[in-house]
Every structure is written in structure tokens, then in C-alpha cells.
Amino acid sequence: MSMRQWSKDLAMGVRFAFSGGREGWVRALLTAVGVGLGVALLLLTTAIPNALAARDHRDSSRQDFTYSAKKLPKADDTLLVARSDTTFREKYVRGRLLEAEGARAPLPPGVGKFPAKGDMVVSPALDRLLKSDGGKLLRDRLPYRITGTIGQSGLLGPAELAYYASGDGLASRLGNADIERIDYFGPAPGSQPDKLDPVLLLLVLMVFVVLLMPVAVFIAAAVRFGGERRDRRLAALRLVGADGRMVRRIAGGEALAGALLGLVLGTGFFLVGRQLASLMNVRDTSVFPSDLNPSPALAVLVALAVPAAAVLVTLFALRGVVIEPLGVVRTAKPARRRLWWRLLLPLGGLGLLYPMIGQGNGNGNFNQWLVIGGTVLLLVGVTALLPWVVEAVVARLNSGSVSWQLAVRRLQLSSGTAARMVNGIAVAVAGAIALQMLFAGVETDYTKQTSNDMTRAQMEISLRSGVQLGEAGRQLAHTKGVRRASVISLSSAGDRPKNPETQMEVAAGSCAELREVARLASCKDGDVFWIRGTDYDSDTKKLIGPGSTLYFDPSYDETPAHSAAWKVPAGLKTAETRADPTGSVRGGVLITSGALPANAADSLSQNVFVTFDPSVPDADDYARNTAARLDPLADVFTLAASEQSQQFRSIRTGLFVGATCVLLLIGASLLVSQLEQLRERKKLLSALVAFGTRRRTLSLSVLWQTAIPIGLGMALASVVGLTLGAVLLKMTNTSVRLDWVSVLSMSGIGAGVVLLVTLLSLPPLLRLMRPDGLRTE
Known part of the structure; x- marks a missing residue:
């Protein structure tokens, strides 16, 4: 058979699809909508890598x-940057304080000019939040005037909450881990992006395969809409001399027409969906429409594969249909479906995955072609087995x-x-079950339990030096929703004011506060303790000899000397170790407030352990507001029982x-498919109603026709999903x-859809059940 004859027959089928009157147009449109929805999701999927790369x-x-490790000196092109990130109602807010040190200081991406003192530029999403009624608490935390917005080049997505505000006096706090002097924005020289380990790569691969398989199944189903009526039209072609192969190619042309129209609709759906993407914010992840650009090669592959698949699926579907001049031998009882070849697909999939069993993280990356091939065969096995299961049961x-x-x-x-x-829904459920099993199985490898004692504190606030001693505890204790605030003032002490040979930790506070970090037999204001039972006991004993002098907050070569001297008093008491609410065990010296030298107060930072009243909503945000008033660069940590890999x-x-x-996609495609099925049976339904069948009975029959296959499909999907999940684990x-x-x-989700x-x-x-549906032209 020549390519010319194939082209002529396919072209004739395309003409029939668009010139066959209302019936042909409706069928082509239904096919196009089903295919278009699948094409839109395929284009979206091919655009995801570009979107992630742009982010x-x-x-x-x-x-x-x-x-x-190399510190930049102040220059005309340097900028001081301070990290001032915060969290508002569990949403992350990226914040930076900027202080330009010269006329050529680098501007952050997306920012036209540095904000003036007391001003800030914000992302559009943060601007909307601050101006809304729900943003009042956050407005109290960010006491800056909004003078501009951050452009797209400086944001991860349209829903990101971010701001740049003017900083003041950052140079005096340089050396803090949250403040740095830079002369450019961008990655550090030689830095490499974090690489995924083999198991995480396997998860990514499985997510793509499992999500794309239902799309392919739906496209294959969509090109077969209206199959019975189409076959009756093809029988008429046999009367005018067409042979069996020719009418099958014409049928392929009709499917090709629907697929080509589906490509057009799918492109339109994708363009509309891309514009709506900026409105979506799923788990704090959003994308700009301009980021969703499909790879040209992948887009061309979709444009070629979908029409080709439409023709091949149609030819495959008609292989067992005898189209004769006087009718279609489909109304007779079909031959029983064979099981043996259907079982080969999932068995072949298991065979491809079997060599990688036990590989884990320690033996390199998984063979991606074997993973894709094995998973596809297992999931395609669902589509092959389900017709046999439905036929055998019904x-x-x-x-x-x-x-x-x-x-x-x-x-x-x-x-x-x-x-x-x-x-389609069965394939989606089978893949989802396998993925859920895999995620649940490896979750413990990427989740670590913290040593935080949630009964003692739910938040830790770290305030830098410069905050008046006792002020943090008083203000936080009187904050709405705070049940208790325990402050530990921290510093270090060395044997010399600059470049000390030996150092130790120093903690100061009231007796009650010191009991949060050590076990004290007895305590009164004015006592000094040294903590024994730590790995640094010998260093501590060297430093706390009677009459020795220690220096609080000793300096080093790159920082000016500002240490406060302290003469160690006689009669130090001993204390036993106790983990603080974060699980850290402290060593060194404990000093009650009455024994703390006055000139040492400025060198102390303060850690506050906060306990909340669970009945007060937004208690943690009230505490964050208080911390921001005390110190704009305060580090606030919400304590959690576990931490998970980003x-x-x-x-x-x-x-x-x-x-x-x-x-x-599943819901929309199923609705289109259901409407097509009802349209095919319009006259039958009208005839049943005309003969007195109750509409309630017909409605229940439609429900049963859906419930029986979906029940069998969910059972089969569960078996295949559990098998695939077990193999992946x-x-x-x-x-x-x-x-x-x-x-x-x-x-349940699949059945619910x-x-x-x-x-x-x-x-x-x-x-459709009205008796006038029996009218014909």
C-alpha cells in the first residue's frame, strides 16, 4: 500500500469529519475537547522544566x-545586607535590610533604586497582603513606608512575599552571621546547586511517569468517541465499493481530524491556563505565566505524537470489528477476551524493575529507562486487564x-x-497509590526528629547585643498569647581581651531562668556557678581559678577590642548539666543577675524561650511582632518535633x-465522555420513557453503569498500585x-470524581429522556 493511497484515505476521513453535518461536527468537537484537555496538560508538563529553571x-x-572566609573592606561599590526573614501565619516572608556604602553599591534584581530611610519596596503579593484587613499584624511588624514594588526578575513567583527595607547602623554589627558586606548579587564563586540523591531522583521520575500516564490514556479514549455511529457510517461506504482496509483508514482520518482540532483547542486551553497560573498558589509555590514556555522539541513531539496516536488507536480498535455493507458485526455477542497476553504487560514491567531491587542510595542512580519502561508497562497493564475484568464480572x-x-x-x-x-482514573489511582507508598516508606529517611521539648517552649527568640537586659523578658511576657517567657543572657569569656587561647560559655539570668539550662541545688541572687560534667570541664577549671580575670566577648584580629573585664569571685558553686528546651547542653559558667558586672551587659545576647497559650489565635505572630520591635534582626525559631528535607x-x-x-483533567474528560455516551443513546432513552419507564429508574441505571466499572477499576488499581509500590520500596x-x-x-478520591x-x-x-427525542429528520 502506497503512502499516496494512505494520504488520500486519511484526507477523505478528515473531510467526512467536517462535512458530515451536525452529527460529524458534534463527534469531532467532543473528540477535540477530550484530546485538547490532554494536550493542554502535556504542554503544561513540558513547560515545567523551563519554569523550574527560570525560578x-x-x-x-x-x-x-x-x-x-575573606571579608570585603568598605568601598564605593559595597553594600551591607542584613537578613530579616520572618513568618506570618505559617507563610514565609523573605526580608532584607540594605545599607549602601557608596554610589556604586549593587542593586538587588528587580529593584530600581535603594529605599530611603524608613522606606521599603515590596513584592506585589506582600503589597496586597499589607493593604488587606488580614495583614494588620504583619504591618505592625514592618514599620516601613511602601515606596515601590519588586520586579519579576527579583521574585521566585507572583505569590512570593518579599521586601527590601532601608537599614541603619549595620556596620557596627558586622560579623553577625545575618549581616554581610557584598559587592555583587549572585551565587558565590565555585558554588554548585544541591544535587538530588538517587532515591529523590527516583521520586521525581515516578511523579512525571505517574502523572502523564493518565493523560495518555485519556487521549487514547477521547479519539474513540462516537465509535458505534461512526462504524455504521463506514458500513455505508462498503456499499459504494470501499474495502475493509480502506474504511479503516478513513476512520483513522476522522480520528485524525478530531486530534488536529484537539491540538488547536489544547493550545488555546494551555494559553488560557498559563495566564491563570499566576493566580494559583499551591503550598507557597507559584509561577509567572512567562515561565511556562514548553521546550520547542517537546512541543513538536506532542504535536506529532497525538495525531499519530489517534490514527493508530483507531486502527487498533477496529481490528476486531467486521464492517460489512449491510451493517457492523459489533451488535452480536463478541468473542471472549483473552487473558494471557494482558498478563504479559505487568509481568514485563516487573521484569524490568527487578534488577534494581535492593539498590537503595548506595549504588548510584537508578536506570531511568528501566524505571520508565517498567512503570509504564505496569500501568498500561491496568488498561489491558480492566476490560477483561469488567467483562468477566458483568x-x-x-x-x-x-x-x-x-x-x-x-x-x-x-x-x-x-x-x-x-x-484513566484507574491508572491515575494505581500510580497515586504506588507513589504514596513510596513517599511514606522513604519519608523517615528525609525526616529527623529534633531534640526540642515542646512541653517547655514552642518558640526560641535570639536577640543580639544592644537590647537592655530584662527588657526582652518583660515585653514578651506581657505579649498577647504568651503564657511564659524565660530569658537566658549569653556570651563567652576568655583569658585575654583579644585572641584568647581558652574560652568558655557564660550564661546570666535569674535563678528560675538559670534552672532552664542547669540543675541547681540552691540558688539566690548574687551566686555564680560552674557547670560540671561536660566535655570542657578542664578548660573551665583553668579559667575560673580564684582571683583570675576573664574578659567577656573577647575580640579577634579583624574586630576592634571591646572586651569587659570580670574578676572571678571566690566560692563558686557547682551545677549539674540540664538540656535546655532545644535539647542543647550548656557548659561554662552561670551568673545570677546580681553578680553580673555592669560593664558586661552590653556584650550579652539574649535567648528567650516562649510558651504560648494555645487558646489564643496568632499568638506566635504577636510574639514575632514584639521581637521585631526589640531587634529588627532578631532570629525567631518555631520549635518543632521534627524537620523534613527541603x-x-x-x-x-x-x-x-x-x-x-x-x-x-480526569473530571473534565470523564464528563465529556459521559455526555458523549448519553448522546449516543438518546433515542433509546426516549423510547424507554415513551414506553413508561420511570426517569428515576433510568437515572439509577446510569449510576449503576458508572458504579460497577469504577468499583472493579478501583479494586484492580489497588492491586497494581500496591504491587508497584512494594517493588519501588x-x-x-x-x-x-x-x-x-x-x-x-x-x-475514595477516584470514586468520588x-x-x-x-x-x-x-x-x-x-x-435527553423526553419523548420528543424520538423525532427524526
């Missing part, structure tokens, strides 16, 4: 902390109510159509975003644990 580039270009269903019998009989006549509707959280966020898009060298919560939740689509299709169903 990373902007993040890298605004880096301002190099952590270099063949054994008989007695029941009228609605049940109507549904069962319809499924017995066209179980393949019912299975096609459920295939990379792991980012991948899980990506899964959540992708799953949301796929669920929307074995690959990561993690013990297999069945996550029944994930299985039930994913199955289908039931919601069924309910949305009831209004058009009621319209």
Missing part, C-alpha cells in the same frame, strides 16, 4: 550571602431491580466502552500540584509496609 535562575541571581450478574438489570445488560453488550471510561518537601509539593491538574532498600490509608483515600461527574451529567440526561 532557579532568579533565585541564584539574587543570592546575597556568600559565606566567604457476565455473571443477573437478577436485581429494573435499574440494575438495565445497567448490567448495557454493560454486557458494551463492557469495553465502560472500561475505557474508567481506564528537597523532599519540594518534590511532594510538585506531586500535589501535578495531581491537582490531573484530577481536573524494595528498590530503595526500604521495608515494605502496606499503607492502607493511602489505598483507601486514593480509591466519577460519582461527581455522574451527578453533573444528570441534568442533560433528564433532557
Whole structure:
């Protein structure tokens, strides 16, 4: 068969699709909508790598902390930057204080000029938040006047909360870890981005495969819309002399027409969705529309693969249909589906994944082609097995109510159509179950339990020197929502005022406050203790000999001498170690407030352990506001029982975003498919109503026709998902644990989507059941 003949037959099918009257247009449009939704999600997926690369580039270009051991001298092109990040109602706010030291000081990306004293420039999202009623607490924390906004080049996404404010006197606090002198914005020389370990790379790979498989299944199902009516039209072509192969190629041309129109609609859906992307903020992650640019090569691949797949799927679907001049041999009872070749797909997938079992993190990256191939075969196995399962089960269903019998009989006549509707959701659920098992299994490897004692404190606030002793404790104790504030004043002491040979820790406070960091047998104001039982006992004993002199906050070569001398008193008491609320064990010397030398107060920083009243909303934000008033550069840490890897959280966020898009696609495509099925049965439904069948009975029959396949699909998806999840856990060298919560939740979500689509299709169903639907032209 020549390519010319193929082209002519396909072109004829395209003409039939658009010149076949209302019937042909409706079928082409339904196919195009189904394909278009899938194409839009494919284009979105191909754009994700570019969006992530653009975010990373902007993040890298605004880096301002190099952590270099070499300190820059003050010059005309240097800038002092202080980190002033904060959190508002669990949302991260990126903040910087800027103090230019010369006319050529570098500007941050996205900022046109330095804010004047008392001013700040903010991101558009932060501007909206501060001007809203819900931003009053945050406005109290940022006492600056807004004079401009940060441009796109200085933000990760449109929903990012960020600001640059004018700093003052930052040079006097240089040396603090949160203040640095820089002469450019950007990554430190020689810095490399963090690389993902093999297990995290496997997670990323699985997320993409699992999210794209349902899209491919839906596109394959969409090109088969209206198959029965199309086959009857093809039978008429046999009457005018077309052979069987020719009519199949014409059918392929009709599918090609719908796919090409779907490419156009899909591009439109993608462009609309891209503009709406700036309105979405999922787990504090957002993207600019301009970032969502598909790779040209991948976009061309989608444009070529979708029409080709439409033709191939149609030819494959018609392989067992005999199209004769007098009708289509589809209405007769079809031959039983064979099981053996359907089992080869999941078995082949397991065979590809088996060599990587036990590899874990220690044996390099997983073979990505084996991972993709094995996962695809397992998930495609769902689409191959489900028609056989539905046919085998519904063949054994008989007695029941009228609605049940109507549904069962319809499924017995066209179980393949019912299975096609459920295939996409079943693949999505199977992949989701496997991913949830994998995430749950490896989560402990990327989550570490902290030593924080949440019963003693829920927040730690670190205030730099310069805050009057006792003031932090008083103000925080009187803050709304704070039940208790315990202040420990901290410094170090050495044997010399500059470049000391030996140092030790010093903590000061009241007796009650000192008991937070040590065990004291007895205590009164004026006592001094040394903590024994630590690794530094010998150093401490050298420094605290009777009559020796120590120097608070000793300086080093690059900093001027400002140490305060302190003569060690006689009769030091001993104290035993005790972990503070963060689990840290302190050594050195404890000094009660009455024994603290006056000239040492300025060298002390203050750590405040805060306990909240859980009945007061926003208590932590009130405490942050108080801390910001005391010291704009205060470090505030919310204590948590565990900490999770940022990379792991980012991948899980990506899964959540992708799953949301796929669920929307599933719902929309299922609705289109359901409407197409109802349209095909319009005359049958009208005839049943005309003969007296109750509409309630027909509505229930439609519900049963959906519920039976979805129940079987969820059962099969659970089996395949659990199998794939177990294999992935074995690959990561993690013990297999069945996550029944994930299985039930994913199955419930899948079933819920289908039931919601069924309910949305009831209004058009009621319209189609009117007796006037029997009219014909």
C-alpha cells in the first residue's frame, strides 16, 4: 500500500469529519475537547522544566550571602545586607535590610533604586497582603513606608512575599552571621546547586511517569468517541465499493481530524491556563505565566505524537470489528477476551524493575529507562486487564431491580466502552497509590526528629547585643498569647581581651531562668556557678581559678577590642548539666543577675524561650511582632518535633500540584465522555420513557453503569498500585509496609470524581429522556 493511497484515505476521513453535518461536527468537537484537555496538560508538563529553571535562575541571581572566609573592606561599590526573614501565619516572608556604602553599591534584581530611610519596596503579593484587613499584624511588624514594588526578575513567583527595607547602623554589627558586606548579587564563586540523591531522583521520575500516564490514556479514549455511529457510517461506504482496509483508514482520518482540532483547542486551553497560573498558589509555590514556555522539541513531539496516536488507536480498535455493507458485526455477542497476553504487560514491567531491587542510595542512580519502561508497562497493564475484568464480572450478574438489570445488560453488550471510561482514573489511582507508598516508606529517611521539648517552649527568640537586659523578658511576657517567657543572657569569656587561647560559655539570668539550662541545688541572687560534667570541664577549671580575670566577648584580629573585664569571685558553686528546651547542653559558667558586672551587659545576647497559650489565635505572630520591635534582626525559631528535607518537601509539593491538574483533567474528560455516551443513546432513552419507564429508574441505571466499572477499576488499581509500590520500596532498600490509608483515600478520591461527574451529567440526561427525542429528520 502506497503512502499516496494512505494520504488520500486519511484526507477523505478528515473531510467526512467536517462535512458530515451536525452529527460529524458534534463527534469531532467532543473528540477535540477530550484530546485538547490532554494536550493542554502535556504542554503544561513540558513547560515545567523551563519554569523550574527560570525560578532557579532568579533565585541564584539574587543570592546575597556568600559565606566567604575573606571579608570585603568598605568601598564605593559595597553594600551591607542584613537578613530579616520572618513568618506570618505559617507563610514565609523573605526580608532584607540594605545599607549602601557608596554610589556604586549593587542593586538587588528587580529593584530600581535603594529605599530611603524608613522606606521599603515590596513584592506585589506582600503589597496586597499589607493593604488587606488580614495583614494588620504583619504591618505592625514592618514599620516601613511602601515606596515601590519588586520586579519579576527579583521574585521566585507572583505569590512570593518579599521586601527590601532601608537599614541603619549595620556596620557596627558586622560579623553577625545575618549581616554581610557584598559587592555583587549572585551565587558565590565555585558554588554548585544541591544535587538530588538517587532515591529523590527516583521520586521525581515516578511523579512525571505517574502523572502523564493518565493523560495518555485519556487521549487514547477521547479519539474513540462516537465509535458505534461512526462504524455504521463506514458500513455505508462498503456499499459504494470501499474495502475493509480502506474504511479503516478513513476512520483513522476522522480520528485524525478530531486530534488536529484537539491540538488547536489544547493550545488555546494551555494559553488560557498559563495566564491563570499566576493566580494559583499551591503550598507557597507559584509561577509567572512567562515561565511556562514548553521546550520547542517537546512541543513538536506532542504535536506529532497525538495525531499519530489517534490514527493508530483507531486502527487498533477496529481490528476486531467486521464492517460489512449491510451493517457492523459489533451488535452480536463478541468473542471472549483473552487473558494471557494482558498478563504479559505487568509481568514485563516487573521484569524490568527487578534488577534494581535492593539498590537503595548506595549504588548510584537508578536506570531511568528501566524505571520508565517498567512503570509504564505496569500501568498500561491496568488498561489491558480492566476490560477483561469488567467483562468477566458483568457476565455473571443477573437478577436485581429494573435499574440494575438495565445497567448490567448495557454493560454486557458494551463492557469495553465502560472500561475505557474508567481506564484513566484507574491508572491515575494505581500510580497515586504506588507513589504514596513510596513517599511514606522513604519519608523517615528525609525526616529527623529534633531534640526540642515542646512541653517547655514552642518558640526560641535570639536577640543580639544592644537590647537592655530584662527588657526582652518583660515585653514578651506581657505579649498577647504568651503564657511564659524565660530569658537566658549569653556570651563567652576568655583569658585575654583579644585572641584568647581558652574560652568558655557564660550564661546570666535569674535563678528560675538559670534552672532552664542547669540543675541547681540552691540558688539566690548574687551566686555564680560552674557547670560540671561536660566535655570542657578542664578548660573551665583553668579559667575560673580564684582571683583570675576573664574578659567577656573577647575580640579577634579583624574586630576592634571591646572586651569587659570580670574578676572571678571566690566560692563558686557547682551545677549539674540540664538540656535546655532545644535539647542543647550548656557548659561554662552561670551568673545570677546580681553578680553580673555592669560593664558586661552590653556584650550579652539574649535567648528567650516562649510558651504560648494555645487558646489564643496568632499568638506566635504577636510574639514575632514584639521581637521585631526589640531587634529588627532578631532570629525567631518555631520549635518543632521534627524537620523534613527541603528537597523532599519540594518534590511532594510538585506531586500535589501535578495531581491537582490531573484530577481536573480526569473530571473534565470523564464528563465529556459521559455526555458523549448519553448522546449516543438518546433515542433509546426516549423510547424507554415513551414506553413508561420511570426517569428515576433510568437515572439509577446510569449510576449503576458508572458504579460497577469504577468499583472493579478501583479494586484492580489497588492491586497494581500496591504491587508497584512494594517493588519501588524494595528498590530503595526500604521495608515494605502496606499503607492502607493511602489505598483507601486514593480509591475514595477516584470514586468520588466519577460519582461527581455522574451527578453533573444528570441534568442533560433528564433532557435527553423526553419523548420528543424520538423525532427524526
